[in-house]
Amino acid sequence: MKVLRFLPLALLLGFSAQAQYPYVSITNLNFVSPADLAMCNDTTPYLGDTIRTRGVVITDGGLTEVASGSVQGGLRPFIFVVDTANGGAMSPFASIEVMGVVQDANGNLIPHPSFVYVAPGDIVDIVGFVGEFNGNNQLSLLDGNSFNIVGTVNSPVPATILLADLNDANGINQLPTGEQWANAYGKIENVTVSEVIYFAGGTRVSFNIVDANGNRMNVSDRFGAQKLPAHQILNPNSPYSVAAGGTGFGAFVPPVPGTFYNSISGAIRHDANGCTGDAGRGYEINPFLDSHYDLGFAPPFISNVQRDPLVPTSNQMADITLNVTDFDGSVDSVAIAWSSNAALSPSQFPKFAMTPVPGTTDEFSFSIPNQPDGSLVRYYIYAEDNDNNPSFFPSKPLNQVEPNVLYYTVRNDGMKIRDIQYSLASDYASPYVGEIVTVKGYATSSTKPYDLGYVYIQDPQETEWGGIALRGTNALSDVYRGEEVQVTGEVVEYFNFTMIDVLSVTRTGNVMEVQPVPIDPSDSAAYATRAIEKYEGMLVSAENPGGGPIWIAQTNLGFGDYAVSTDPNAPLSRSLRVHAGRQSGTAFSSLYVSIVTDTIYANLDGEMEVPAIACSDTMNMDAVVGVLNFGFSNYRIQPRNNDDFIGLNVPLDTTALPQSPFLGLEPHEALSGVAVYPNPSNGVVRIASEPARALEFALFDLHGRVLRSGSVRENGPLLDVNGLPEGVYALRLVEPSTGRAAHVKLVHRR
Numbered sequence: 001m002k003v004l005r006f007l008p009l010a011l012l013l014g015f016s017a018q019a020q021y022p023y024v025s026i027t028n029l030n031f032v033s034p035a036d037l038a039m040c041n042d043t044t045p046y047l048g049d050t051i052r053t054r055g056v057v058i059t060d061g062g063l064t065e066v067a068s069g070s071v072q073g074g075l076r077p078f079i080f081v082v083d084t085a086n087g088g089a090m091s092p093f094a095s096i097e098v099m100g101v102v103q104d105a106n107g108n109l110i111p112h113p114s115f116v117y118v119a120p121g122d123i124v125d126i127v128g129f130v131g132e133f134n135g136n137n138q139l140s141l142l143d144g145n146s147f148n149i150v151g152t153v154n155s156p157v158p159a160t161i162l163l164a165d166l167n168d169a170n171g172i173n174q175l176p177t178g179e180q181w182a183n184a185y186g187k188i189e190n191v192t193v194s195e196v197i198y199f200a201g202g203t204r205v206s207f208n209i210v211d212a213n214g215n216r217m218n219v220s221d222r223f224g225a226q227k228l229p230a231h232q233i234l235n236p237n238s239p240y241s242v243a244a245g246g247t248g249f250g251a252f253v254p255p256v257p258g259t260f261y262n263s264i265s266g267a268i269r270h271d272a273n274g275c276t277g278d279a280g281r282g283y284e285i286n287p288f289l290d291s292h293y294d295l296g297f298a299p300p301f302i303s304n305v306q307r308d309p310l311v312p313t314s315n316q317m318a319d320i321t322l323n324v325t326d327f328d329g330s331v332d333s334v335a336i337a338w339s340s341n342a343a344l345s346p347s348q349f350p351k352f353a354m355t356p357v358p359g360t361t362d363e364f365s366f367s368i369p370n371q372p373d374g375s376l377v378r379y380y381i382y383a384e385d386n387d388n389n390p391s392f393f394p395s396k397p398l399n400q401v402e403p404n405v406l407y408y409t410v411r412n413d414g415m416k417i418r419d420i421q422y423s424l425a426s427d428y429a430s431p432y433v434g435e436i437v438t439v440k441g442y443a444t445s446s447t448k449p450y451d452l453g454y455v456y457i458q459d460p461q462e463t464e465w466g467g468i469a470l471r472g473t474n475a476l477s478d479v480y481r482g483e484e485v486q487v488t489g490e491v492v493e494y495f496n497f498t499m500i501d502v503l504s505v506t507r508t509g510n511v512m513e514v515q516p517v518p519i520d521p522s523d524s525a526a527y528a529t530r531a532i533e534k535y536e537g538m539l540v541s542a543e544n545p546g547g548g549p550i551w552i553a554q555t556n557l558g559f560g561d562y563a564v565s566t567d568p569n570a571p572l573s574r575s576l577r578v579h580a581g582r583q584s585g586t587a588f589s590s591l592y593v594s595i596v597t598d599t600i601y602a603n604l605d606g607e608m609e610v611p612a613i614a615c616s617d618t619m620n621m622d623a624v625v626g627v628l629n630f631g632f633s634n635y636r637i638q639p640r641n642n643d644d645f646i647g648l649n650v651p652l653d654t655t656a657l658p659q660s661p662f663l664g665l666e667p668h669e670a671l672s673g674v675a676v677y678p679n680p681s682n683g684v685v686r687i688a689s690e691p692a693r694a695l696e697f698a699l700f701d702l703h704g705r706v707l708r709s710g711s712v713r714e715n716g717p718l719l720d721v722n723g724l725p726e727g728v729y730a731l732r733l734v735e736p737s738t739g740r741a742a743h744v745k746l747v748h749r750r
Contacts, residue, residue, distance in 0.1 A: 021050050021051055021127055021142075022049075022051055022052065023051070023052045023053065023054075024046060024052070025054075025085070026055050026081070026083040026093075026096050027083045027091070027092075027093050027094045029044060029046050029053060029096065029130065029137070030044060030094070030095075030096060030137055030182070031044075031093045032044065032093075032179060037176045037179055038175075040175060040275035042135060042175050042179045042270075042272070043132070044137055047131070048129075048130060048131075049129075050127065050128065050129050050130070051127070051128070051130060052125070052126065052127050053096075053126050053128075053139070054084050054123065054124070054125050055081030055083060055084060055095075055096070055098075055126065056081060056082050056087075056088030056121060056123055056153055056156060057079055057081055057118045057121065057122040057124060058081060058082055058095065058120060058156050058267065059079050059120065059267060059288050060118065060119050060120055060288075061077060061079055061100070061115040061116055061117065061118040061237065062116070062235055062237030062238050062239065062244075063223045063224055063235070063238065063288045063289075064076075064077045064078050064079065064100075064115075064222065064223060064224075064235060065221075065222065065224040065227055065231075065238065067234060068109075069584075070586065071109045071110065071111065072108055072109065072110045073110070073111060073234070075111060075234040076101060076111075077099075077111045077112070077115045077235070078097055078098060078099050078100055078222075079097075079118060080096070080097055080098070080183055080185065080267045081124060081126075082156055082184070083095070084123060088121070088153050088154070088156045090158065090159035090184050090186070092180035093179075093180050094184070095182070095184040096137055096139055096183050097136065097137070097139070097183050097269070098126060098128065098139045098147075099138055099139065099140045099141065100112040100114075100115035100141065100147070101141070102141050102142075102144050103143070112141055112146075112147055113144075114149065115147070116236075116237050117149060119155075120155035121152050121154055121155040121156070122149050122151075123149070123152060123153060124149055125148045125150050126141070126146060126147055127141070127142045127143075127145075127146035127147075128140050128141050128142055128146060129142060134270070134271050134278060134280045135173075135270045135272025135276055135278055135280065136183070136270040136271065136272075137270075158186050158187040158265045159181070159184060159185065159186055159187065160187045160189060161186040161187065161268070162188075162211075163188050163209075163211040163215045163216075164211065164213060164215045165181070166178040166181065166215075166217060166282065166283035167215055167282040167283055168215055169213070169215055169216060170216065171208070171216040171281055172273055172274035173270065173274050173276070173282040173283055175275070175276075178283050179270070181268050181283070182268060182269065182270040182283070183267065183269065183270075184267070185266075185267060185268075186265065186266070186267075186268045186285065187263050187264070187265040188209070188211075188217065188263060188264050188265075188285060189262065190211065190212065190260075190261075190262065190263070191209035191210060191211055191217075191260070191261050191263075191264060192258065192260050192261075192398070193209055193255045193256065193257050193258065193259040193260075194207075194208045194209065194210045194216065194257060194397055194398045195208040195257060195397035195398070196254055196255065196256065196257060196395040197218075198254075198395075198427075198429075199427055199429075199496070200495070200496065201429050201430070201433040201491075201492060201493020201494075201498075202230070202429060202434065203228060203230040203231060204221055204227075204228065204231070205221060205226070205228055205252070205254045206218055206219060206220045206221055206226075207254065208397075209261065209264065210398075217282070217283065217284060218271075218281040218282070218284040218285075219264060219285055219286075220284045220285070220286050221252075222267075222286045223266075223286055223287065223288040224238045224239070224250060224288075225252065225287050225288055225289055225290055225292065225293075226286075226287060227240070227249075227250025227251075227252055228250045228252055228254070229249050229250055229251060230249070230250070230434070231249060231250040232248060232249055233248050233249060233250065255298060256298065256299050256300075256301060256302070256391040256392075256395060257299075257396060257397055257398050258299045258391065259295070259296075259297070259298040259299065260295075260296035260298070261294055261295060261296055262294040262295070262296045264287060264292060264293060264294070265285075265289075265291075266286045266288055266292050267285070268283055268284070268285055268286075269284050269285075269286060270283055271283070271284055295327070295328075297328045297387070297389070298326070298327050298389070299383075299384075299385060299389035299390055300324050300331050300334075300383040300384065300389070300391045301324070301325050301327065301391070302322060302324050302381050302383055303322065303323050303324075303325075304321075304322055304323045305320070305381065305393055305406070306320070306321045307320055307406075307408065308321075310415075310432070310435060311408060311410075311411050311414065311415045311419065312371075312408070312411075313370075313410065313411065313412045314370055314371065314372055314373045314375075314410055316370055317367040317368060317369055318367065318368040318377070318408065319365065319367050320336060320354075320367070320368065320379070321357070321363065321364070322334075322354075322363070322364055322381060322393070323362045323363050323364075324362055324364060324383050325362050326385040326386070329385045329386045329387055330385060330386045331362070331383060331384075331385055331386075332384045332386050332388075333384050334353070334354040334364045335351040335352060335353050335354055335381070336351070336352050336354050336366045336368075336379055336380070336381055336382075337352070337379060337380055338350075338352070338368050338378065338379035338380075339377075339379075340371050340375045340376065340377045340378075342376065345402055346378065346380060346402050346404075347401065347402055347403065349378070349379070349380070351382065354366045354381075370410075371410050372410065373412045374409065374410060374411075375410045376408075376409050377407060377408055377409075377410065378405040378406070378424075379405060379407070380392060380394065380403045381393040382403075394406060394425075404425070406431065407424060407431060408431070414439075415437055415438065415439050416459055416462075417439050417441050417457070417458070417459045417462070417467065417468050417537075418462055418465040418466055419432070420432050420437060420439065420491055420498065420500075421465040421466070421467070421468060421498060421536065421537065422465045422534075423533070427496060428530065428533045428536075429493055429496070430491050432491040433491050433493055434490065434491065436490055437489070437500070438486065438487070439457075439468075439486070439487060439500075440457075440459075440484060440486045440487075440508070441459050441466075441467075441487075442457060442459075442460055442482060442483065442510075442511075442512050442514050443456065443457050443479050443480065443481050443483050443484075443485060444456045444457065444458045444467065444514050444539040444627060445481060445539075445627055445640050446480055446481045447476065447477045448481070448657065448658045449592075449609070449656075449657075449658060450609075450655035450656055450657045451590070451592065451640050451657060452589075452590045452592075452626075452627065452638060452640040453583055453588075453589075453590055453591060454469060454471070454588055455469070455470040455471075455479055456469050456470065456537055456539070456627045457470060457485060457487070458514050458537075458538055458539055460512055460514050460515070463517050464534035464535060464538070465534050467536070467537035467538030467628075468498060468500060468537040469497070469498070469499040469500070469537050469627075470489070470499065470500050470502050470505075471499055471500070471501060472489060472500075472501045472502035472503065473504065473505060475504070475505045476502060478505075478507065479505065479507060480658060480659065480660035480661075480662075481640075481657065481660070482512060482513050482660055483507050483508075483510070483660050483662060484507070484508045484510035484511070485505050485506060485507050485508065486505070486506045486508060487500060487502045487505045487506075488502070488503050488505075489501045489502040489504075490503070494631070495630075495631045495632055496631070497536070497630045497631050498536065498537065506727075507728065509662050509728035509730075509745045509747070510662070511660055514539055515539075516539045516540050516625045517535060517540050518541050518543055518623075519532070519535060519540045519542055519543075519576075520542075520566070521542040521550055521563075521565050521575060522565045522567065522574045523574075524573050527573065527576075527635065532628070533630070536629075536630050536635075537627065537628065537629075539627055540625070540626065540627070540628050541623045541624070541646075542564055542576050542578075542623060542624050542625075542637055543622065543623035545566075548566065549621060549622060549647070550565060550566055550621060550622075551564065551566070551567065551568035551570075551617065551619070551620045552578075552615050552616065552617055552620070553565040553567065553569065553570040553575045554572055554575055555614075555615050555616060556597040556598065556615075557572070557577060557597070559579075559632075560579050560581055560582040560587060560596065560597055560601060560605075561577045561578065561579050561597065561636060562577070562578050562596075562597050562615045563575035563578065564576055564621075564624060568617055568620070576635070576636075576637060577634055577636035577637070578595075578624060578626070578636060578637050578638075578639065579636040579638050580593035580595060581593060581596035581597075581601035581602075581605075581606075581608055581612065582601060582604075583605060583606035584605040589638050590638060590640055590641060591606050591607065591610075592608075592640070592641040593610070593639045593640075593641060593642060593644070594608075594610045594611055594613045594642055594652050595613055595615050595619070595639075595645065595648075595650075595652075596608075596612050596613070596614065596615065599614050610641075610642060610652075610655075611653060613650065613652075619648065619649060620649055621645050621646055621648040622646045623646040624637060624644060624645055624646070625639065625646065626638045626639040626640060641655040641657065642655055643655050643657075662728075662730060662745065671733060671734075671735055671740040671741055671742035673689050673690040673691065674687075674689050674695075674733055674742045675687075675690075676688075676731060676733075676744045676746065679744070679746055679747060680747035681721055681747065681749065682749070683720070683721060683750065684718040684720055684721065684722070685718065685719040685721060685746065686718050687712045687733065693735060694712065694735070694736065694737070695711070695712040695733050695735055695736075696709075696710070696711050696712070696733070696734045696736055697709065697710060697711075697712060697719070697731060697732065697733050697734075698731075698732045699719070699721070699729055699730070699731050700729060700730040700731075700732070701727075701729060701730075707724065707729070708721070721748050722750075725748075726748055726750055727747075728745060728747055728748075729747075730744075730745065730746070731744040731745075731746045
């Protein structure tokens, strides 16, 4: 029996204040004539209006699981509701998505408190703004008094919908027959998984299904039911939350291509494409309960694929282990196909049987023989069950000829940044996502004043795939631009941008000014094919390959982006985005760059530290330097400070970037005949000069603090460093009589 829940009286009274808005049924709100749909017009006539409506809740408020950096708490809640006509039964044009976010008194976005109460069958009154996102109609609540539970009926049940009425074989939306089911609770029967799509660095998954005629649809993951174990649950009312007795993480086990479902149910959303001019996935289905996946039969499931060591040397084999299970039968065979021959396609790789690990029934292993230093080794796993159903790891779409591969590079000197960034995956995700790695690089930006505010490092020997962003430990704030650091941390993908969550960082004492890699801001082919991905995280210089200036060609692309090109009138497709003047939870640009899209950013999303100057299409320059970032489907260059605008035709404030204490640490900089030994030290250090003379010394740590100081008289007493931690120090020697100085990098080991 359903229990009616009542909200606080203030909210109920507040609803009456919204009576001035016209009442529109959900069906009338959504309805578009057949003639309009045939002409590719699916826009509601109420778009942009604020209306009142009433509906029956389809999805429990505790099931939504969409992250948002702009909403406090990190969760953007939403539900689906259906018209109250026919007692909440599914019918054409009768369902809509409701976004449960409002502004508090300070203008912050917060989840509406009523959303934690709603359950399927609740009748709700809504006052909201009619909008759409990628062709999908949405209601956004007007304010905190705009959503109220007023009754209850039986929970809605899904309508059986033909996949062919929604999308064709290319996943293109079929508006005349599909738009009536947008946002409805639907069931699609007798479908086969054609492709499994991991994204967000392997932390999220969707998959495509096809019917018997090949019509295609995406099964998407907006609810907890399809969240992977790598996903930490955001919704405190989720059945997967710790409060509800769950683990606090997702639990979805992805299918493999070839899996057959008797049916899949869920909320139908519209992600417009085809004749509407959009590039979405057509109509998609979002299961919101575990029971929405009615499995028919499945090929073997390959999981827990591991490699040890992660980065083999030329003297090490790579031990591959994995688990293979079959949900509706038994595993018949498991094989690994591998090669270090770059000329072979994956289908040409020789296959080797994988043998069960003694004492187990589902664990298999194989050792790839050691390979020469620098070799790129590619491999994949193949399995069959007792019904001859095949599966691959990594997943291979049904219609794809060549298998996808895992890969690694043999390194005698340890992993390089290139190994983390270089990707053969279609989404360019790092092959080391989720792994703990150790790499070295020189800082191209820092958190110091007059810098980007974030640390990037780069391998100066690489001209592509050589840079990466760092985040995590507070120790990164000690790093100066130009310093070499060794970091250990976890590789993560943030909206498809590869980063290292740093656990530890060591400054080696080596210093180098990394030179930017020149790129053409008008290289439209690089943007269309994502060839520019090889520069992600690297310091680049956008400049005209013909030697002329570059121009600001697009002055405001939204969200702080503008664009530069070799042609002042270039379209966006032939321009490179520039991002500046914002630092927030989702914006990572510099506050020391004056040229911004709008002077509003002087104190929005961070306080700018230099005067804000709105960009103009009259501005040109020789080059703009910065690190290349990727996020929200766009590449953008992020200048670090005003000095990164080379030859700009507008004067800018200069900067005073703090310098590393290791700059200029040469053993005989201006004072000759000086010796410091042993170096590395064994606890004590002798300072000697030839000819013998009086010297004064000071020993500094990486923060510039003086740890030891004194005088040396004619090759005098030893400098005792036994009490100091192991590491790198700066030793300054000065001849008082002349003022000449020498600077020495001193390495201390116990």
